[in-house]
Amino acid sequence: MLTLFKPYGDIFAEERRYGHIVNVVGVTEPEGPGREAEIRKKIKTCDILQADVDIAVNRELIEGAENLRAIVCTSIGTDYVDIPEMTKAGIPVANNPDFCIEAVAEFAMSLIFSIVRRVPKAVNGVADNNWLVRYQSGGIELKEKTLGLVGFGRIGREVARLASGIGMKVIAFDKYINTDLAASMGVTSVEIEELYAQADVISIHCPLTEETKGMIDKTALEKMKNGVYLINVSRGGIIVEEDITAFIKNGKLAGVALDVLGTEPPARFHPLIGLADQNVIITPHMAWNTHEADEKAFLHTLEQIKAISEGKVPSSVVNKEVLSNSRFLLTYF
Structure with a gap:
């Protein structure tokens, strides 16, 4: 039986779900040097690494992991995995391409509704026994407003579908956009500068890459409309938080x-936290977290683990170049 190593969180759910096909091991040490040492020790004997944003998967982490056959990510994004190094090491990395699409898209829409109606200020006002805050909260209606999507992948497309349903005009920027698909959904493909200039609400749905890191900065913000609303449910590194703070103020x-x-x-004293009265919402990376998304993640991860345990290649490998790597070929064939 192969060994699945989960170096974050508890392992009880994984034992219950995957224990019949793999031996599941986790980490027992609390945060600190002892925990790091335990992770490095256990990864050297595992066959499958279950990864998520809670741990950086790099060359140093997998050093000496001679038995490692695959890395199975529970998320869509793999920005926390050094893909070139994994490819060089002959280790396939599988993501979860259909994970939490509806959950994140619906959460993005809930954030849009909340900030355009200034819900944070209203909630704070009531908590402070200020019922008259209702006269200060106001807001705008979304019908006929323009939503600009930065990224038009699965989640971006679902947001477009939901926004169109309430009468919003949707435009999108994506270097790899399928213009025919976008047009069939009533979405107009635009360049990023056009999106900044036209959108009343901007929602970010692109992956974090070297190209997108820090793209929403002072320069980008200056090109946006006055009074624009900004939502990010993708990755934090896409925006420059210091610039966002300045443009809120x-x-x-x-x-x-x-x-x-x-x-x-x-x-603890992050500058964006505590700005509810200035219409800022910060949530703890929870857009993905629904019962339905969790079930989808489980089923997909189970499928990948079963394939690996049977000597097959995972179905959603993102580093397909690895398939010609000599170590990979020796491991699987």
Whole structure:
């Protein structure tokens, strides 16, 4: 029986779900040097690594992991995995391409509804026994407003579908956009500068890459409409938080809702936390977290683990170049 190593969280769910096909091991040490040492020790004997954003998967982590056959990510994004190094080492990395699409898209829409109606300020006002805050909360209606999507993958397309249903005009920027598909959904493909200039609400749905890291910065913000609303449910590193903070305070941004930050959890006195009265929402990277998404993640991960345990290649390998690597060929064939 192969060994599945989960170096974060508890392992009880994995034992219950996958224990009949793999031996599941986790980490017992609390945070600190002892935990790091335990992770490095256990990864050297495992066959499958279950990975998520809670751990950086790099060359140092897998050093000496001679038995490692595959890395199975529970998320869509793989930005926490050094893909070139895994490919060089002959280790396939499988993601979960259909995970939490509806969950994240619906959460993005809930954040949009909340900030355009200034819900954070209203909630704080009631908590402070200020019922008259209702006269200060106001907001805008979304019908006939323009939603700009930065990224038009599965989640972006689902947001487009939901937004179109309430009468929003949807435009999208994506270097790899299928323009025919976008057009069939009533979405207009635009360049990023056009999106900044036209959108009343901007929602980010692109992966974190070297190209997108820090793309929402002072320069980008200056190109946006006055009074624009900004939502990010993708990855925190896409925005420059110091610039966002400055543009909230100078009034250029009418509202910001972030489910992701550059460092998670953030520092106790993070400048964006506590700005509810300035129409800022910060949530703890929870857009993915629904019962339905969790079930989908389980079923897909189970499928990948079963394939590996049977000597087959996982179905959703993102580094397909690995399939010609000599170590991979020796491991699987």
